[in-house]
Amino acid sequence: MWFGLAGPTGVPARRLPPFETGEWADALAGWWRSCPAPFVNDPDAGSRAGNKITSLEHAAEEGLTVPDTLVTNDPDQALAFCHAYGSAGVIAKSLNSHYVELDGRRHSLFTRVLSAADLALLPATLAAAPCVFQPLLDSRLELRVTVVDEQVFAASTATADLAAAGLAGSGDVRRVRRAVPMTAHCLDDDVAHRCVRLVAGLGLRYAALDLIVTPDGDHVFLDLNPRGGWWFAEQRAGLPISDAVAGLLS
Known part of the structure; x- marks a missing residue:
């Protein structure tokens, strides 16, 4: 079962008070923890891995370079x-x-x-x-790395293309992906293995990672999203990620 974002349905479109919020959270958690179908990803593991401090610490433990934070x-x-x-x-x-x-x-x-x-x-x-x-780190490439079990799919956006479009230093390439080219990227084997170990070590089977490649060729880990989207990388870089995800659910 694919697990994305879960929230209460059939309730008024308003901010819930703490009591109601806690009741909904416990009800949903009780349901998925008792469900016999395996989840991609396990909701509890996804919640832990989605914490930026946790993912940065685990990335460093796997030998990935992380920025001063x-x-x-x-x-x-x-x-x-x-x-x-x-x-x-x-x-x-x-x-x-x-x-x-x-x-x-x-x-x-x-x-x-x-x-x-x-x-x-x-x-x-x-x-x-x-x-x-x-x-703010100097880079020549911004990478979106999608890990599906032991399969790794990497797509790159060149910093020079961002600069040419007047978007260099935007801080978050999600805002500008449609404006610049994105291509399939051959990720260094050692970095790919570390990414796979990071995802598995967090109890995940799927995750989307953001990295940069510096002008010197170093790879720097920035972030990990257990529910990160893959469709834009698949469509624009020609990566068969949907097939890999479907394989997890079959």
Whole structure:
């Protein structure tokens, strides 16, 4: 059984109070834990693996290079981290969902490169919730690596193509994939094996990973999504990922 996102149905379109939220969470968890069909992915494993701190730690344990990372809600720590990297720049991203509701409207809070205006807002806003800060790394390729059991499918977007389209430094290639070419990429065998071990070690059978390749050819792990989409990589880079996923469910 494919497990994507689960939430309550048949309830009013409003924010649920803590009691109702907890009751729905326990009801859904009890159902899938008692279901005899195997899940792709196991919901509990997917929840653990979806934590950015957990995935970064496991990636480092598997020998993948990970960026310097700060998770904090302390504005002073965040500003010191940003100033340490100076003109190189720093990106910020959420720990959990990238959706945020403002004035009754749902917005996507993608990874972003922090501007001077963003830094000025940190003292007044960051204390409310922790955020992930990482240096903006120089790259020549951005990779989407889809792992299906032991099969690895990699698609690349060239940083030069992003720059040509005026999109370099956008911080999150999900916002711009339609504007730039994406091609099948032959991933280094050692990196591919480490990605497979990372996914399996987290108790997953499927995951979408984001990496970059630096100008020196080093591969840097950025993120892992147990429910990440694969269709854009399949369609634009010609990768047979759907067949591999179907094999998990047959």
